[in-house]
Amino acid sequence: LYLKNNRNNNMDLKEKIIKLKEEKNAVILVHNYQRPEIHDVADFIGDSLGLSREATKTDADIIVFCGVDFMAETAKILNPEKRVIVPSIRALCPMAKQITSEQIMEAKSKYPEAKVVLYVNTHAKEKTLADCVCTSANADKIVNAMDSDTVIFGPDDNLGYYVRKRTDKKVVSVPRDGYCYTHRNLSGADLLKAKSKHPNAQVVVHPECIPEVQEAADHIASTEGMIRFCRESGNKEFIVGTEIGLINRLRKEIPEKTFFPLSPVAICGPQKENTLEGVLMCLEKENPEIKLPADVLEKAKKPIERMLELS
Numbered sequence: 001l002y003l004k005n006n007r008n009n010n011m012d013l014k015e016k017i018i019k020l021k022e023e024k025n026a027v028i029l030v031h032n033y034q035r036p037e038i039h040d041v042a043d044f045i046g047d048s049l050g051l052s053r054e055a056t057k058t059d060a061d062i063i064v065f066c067g068v069d070f071m072a073e074t075a076k077i078l079n080p081e082k083r084v085i086v087p088s089i090r091a092l093c094p095m096a097k098q099i100t101s102e103q104i105m106e107a108k109s110k111y112p113e114a115k116v117v118l119y120v121n122t123h124a125k126e127k128t129l130a131d132c133v134c135t136s137a138n139a140d141k142i143v144n145a146m147d148s149d150t151v152i153f154g155p156d157d158n159l160g161y162y163v164r165k166r167t168d169k170k171v172v173s174v175p176r177d178g179y180c181y182t183h184r185n186l187s188g189a190d191l192l193k194a195k196s197k198h199p200n201a202q203v204v205v206h207p208e209c210i211p212e213v214q215e216a217a218d219h220i221a222s223t224e225g226m227i228r229f230c231r232e233s234g235n236k237e238f239i240v241g242t243e244i245g246l247i248n249r250l251r252k253e254i255p256e257k258t259f260f261p262l263s264p265v266a267i268c269g270p271q272k273e274n275t276l277e278g279v280l281m282c283l284e285k286e287n288p289e290i291k292l293p294a295d296v297l298e299k300a301k302k303p304i305e306r307m308l309e310l311s
């Protein structure tokens with residue numbers, strides 16, 4: 001009875017959201033790691049790169065951003081004249097907090113010739129210090145496109161490991177050991193356990209995973225890259241090493257194949273802060289709204305646009 005009531009309640013909420021979204025000319029952009037019921041009301045679902053691209057294309061007056069703080073900020077930077085609202089102010093990425101402007105300035109003074117490439121998982125203030133932003137879909141390509149032998153890179157040192165294996169440049173991590181807690185919790189032991197249960201499955205993992213897991217995988221890619229790989233592979237079974245929200249999308253979009261999470265506890269708490277109730281409420285109140293100082297909006301736009309050009 002509880003499940004039935006919950007389903008009916010969700011149906012109600014979804015209908016209200018879709019109606020209000022149309023009335024207000026709003027668009028709902030949703031990250032792959034969001035709850036399945038939020039995927040159901042999305043106009044676009046994707047990874048950080050796809051969502052950034054989508055944010056540049058929309059002619060909506062309001063962007064409802066269902067992801068975490070740095071993603072909504074990126075949408076605002078690319079659409080300074082639009083209202084960008086979020087369902088929860090608690091959806092804050094812990095990785096984005098791991099890098100500060102002071103750390104970047106210190107690295108710049110140590111390596112004055114180096115270019116700065118920042119993962120999109122950073123706050124707007126830090127992005128103003130970057131020569132270029134990158135996502136997990138294009139990090140190696142962006143680093144290789146920089147016209148310097150040394151690149152200051154942060155905050156994710158596991159993505160830094162992935163990049164180092166694909167470039168001849170010196171990659172200096174700032175901070176030295178930044179990480180995503182959701183992906184760092186995926187261990188080599190988890191991978192071996194999943195492999196012994198599903199010996200015919202291919203292992204596909206995100207580059208935020210630790211080096212040991214990256215080395216044992218059949219393929220490493222961003223979430224969109226993982227979906228593409230699973231769709232195009234001749235294999236029928238996959239062990240998926242990323243936040244479990246992606247499994248929902250994989251099962252929906254590629255129903256003829258089977259997906260197993262590398263670990264069922266790979267859950268990003270901040271991404272799950274957003275709920276259907278939150279989406280409806282923020283649409284009704286047009287709040288909480290992302291606001292950034294004008295100079296930050298202007299300066300942070302350049303490295304994001306540079307990434308979009310290069311990718």
Ligand code: SF4
Binds near residue numbers: 033094270
């Ligand atoms: S999965 Fe990791 S990097 Fe992504 S939002 Fe969660 S904590 Fe941040």
